Amino acid sequence: MAKSVLSAPHFQTEEAAFAYVEARLWPHGPTCPHCGNVDGARIGRLQGKTTRTGLRKCYACRKPFTVRIGSIFEDSHLALHLWLQVIHLMCASKKGISTRQIQRFLSCSMKTAWHLTHRIREAMAERGRPAADGRTGRHRGSRRNLHWRQVGP
Numbered sequence: 488m489a490k491s492v493l494s495a496p497h498f499q500t501e502e503a504a505f506a507y508v509e510a511r512l513w514p515h516g517p518t519c520p521h522c523g524n525v526d527g528a529r530i531g532r533l534q535g536k537t538t539r540t541g542l543r544k545c546y547a548c549r550k551p552f553t554v555r556i557g558s559i560f561e562d563s564h565l566a567l568h569l570w571l572q573v574i575h576l577m578c579a580s581k582k583g584i585s586t587r588q589i590q591r592f593l594s595c596s597m598k599t600a601w602h603l604t605h606r607i608r609e610a611m612a613e614r615g616r617p618a619a620d621g622r623t624g625r626h627r628g629s630r631r632n633l634h635w636r637q638v639g640p
């Protein structure tokens with residue numbers, strides 16, 4: 488029977504979405520974005536009923552972090568699995584997708600939809616593909632390291 492790609496676990500649950508993104512951004516295990524610690528033995532996973540999904544603690548600098556820090560998902564309140572859905576849609580639609588379509592898809596505000604599409608397009612441009620106006624996106628001096636193809640379908 489046909490099955491929507493969006494039924495894949497990383498599009499449906501936060502836990503699976505984090506596992507999916509972590510496997511791509513941290514292929515060798517978690518990296519502390521604060522101090523650069525990559526020693527898995529000195530990075531713990533914080534678990535608890537009220538703990539945010541994917542929260543880690545670095546025992547070298549004692550700061551908490553998630554894989555969202557330093558990526559296009561930073562500073563966003565939108566659930567990670569919804570981000571992945573939007574990225575998939577933007578990637579899968581040949582003619583592109585408007586901010587208005589994203590807003591309807593997520594039933595979110597135009598502001599949220601705009602923020603999402605803007606970040607995703609910026610990440611696409613950072614891959615070296617020129618944006619519509621010919622800029623590459625690097626002029627922003629962004630430290631965001633999430634490459635488009637790392638999360639694309």
Ligand SMILES: [Zn+2]
Nearest residue numbers: 519522545548
């Ligand atoms: Zn650290």
